[in-house]
Amino acid sequence: MVAKIVLRPSEERGYANHGWLDTHHTFSFADYYDINYQSFGTLRVINEDIVQPNEGFGTHSHRGYEIFSYIISGELQHKDSMGNVEILKRGDVQFTSAGTGISHSEYNINKIHPVHFLQIWVSPDDKNLTPAYNTKTYPDCLKTNNLAHIISPASEQDSKTIGIHTDFHMFSSILQPENKVAHTVQKSSSGGDQARRLYVHLTSTGGQLKINDGTILKPGDGAFVTEVVSGDEVIFESIGEGAAEFVLFDLA
Template sequence: MKQIFHAAKDRGHVNFGWLDSHHSFSFGEYYDPRKMNFGALRVLNDDIVSPSMGFGTHPHANMEIVSIPLFGELAHKDSTGTNGVIRTGDVQIMSAGSGIRHSEFNHSAEKDVNFLQIWVLPKAHNIEPRYDQKSYSDSTFENKWGIVVSPKHSEAVWINQDAYFSMIHSDPNSNLKYTLHESGNGVYFFLIQGKVSINGDSLERRDAMGVWESEEVSIDVGVRSQILAIEVPMKL
């Protein structure tokens, strides 16, 4: 088993007034050669966007882009004809494929929106661009791993990669097991809220731990915690 710890305080950070963003991996103005990716996981941005502000129309290609609102609402529009709102409890994915253009704005004129934007390198290049979005209740994740992104599970949004995103809301003083879905994959645990221990390392809010060359990972939960597990191929 191999592992790497990424402290929340060591993430890249930019604040443009309308956007307050923390980067787990090199992105935009933030560059760290030690943090270019974790296997096929290329970007994990923790974005807070001010009311009515956002990202104007811009292009992407050959990237799997997942958005997970933590609080608030995000308005989305893209060149596939999609025009809608992503709310807390939703998970959205765009397969940029051969090329897509989209915009994202805070749907509220009064409250901030906080969402995770995650990029995964694709399995096949230049596919037809596609969009998918699903909604989940809190019970999906209550003391069990709920799969929200997968290439094969019908309850999840489909991804063009052998990657799996799962979330859990765990009670305190419990032990969790995460079993990997694919040989050769690793898993990047992002602690949204709470306090846990993974293989002897303590994680607190927004800390992360990547684990690979292991079929199963044990997690000891201290206080009630919300965890996102991003499982991806390690060989590109």
């Protein structure tokens, strides 16, 4: 099967600059609404956020979704109603199952440098989960010229991944120029070679990324990859002058 690839250009995403927060939205979020970009399967939110020093998101509530932050640079302090207090840095992935309801705050405690991170929401199969919190660290050495497996279905979770309560995988890579990685589309949790979908997001930190047929992503771009089944191979190649850091989602 030949994959269908549709570009999501960075400049076409939702955008807001609140002074303390510079944010881009891949899907409809807050004041940004586009009927064509509301979700992609269970993937509901990809926000690329830059929060200024001594600023942040005050205490607010969530329920239903599984919410995770991928830290690109800076320091993000997390506090929540479960008693968790943690300072997150580059390489950290902080994961919250909001379930029946939690409240939390996310704050840049650094007095000089902004914090840059991806905020991602996924809709689990059960929205009434018991709230839970988890953090794992994925240093650059695990991701350089490699696809690091970060999130997997809870039923398939191992010591290296964070478990999520739906058929969803997340990978991350930092590709040096002229390097490639191949991703094998995951098996569906229900078994068999069922149709799946991928979404790839290239962070705005630099580099360029080529997918399979020559579709090229520039910083901040994303791409929808459909018409693939488990076992298919998708190739990602760094073709810019700088390293290309990207996240890849593989979902039912």
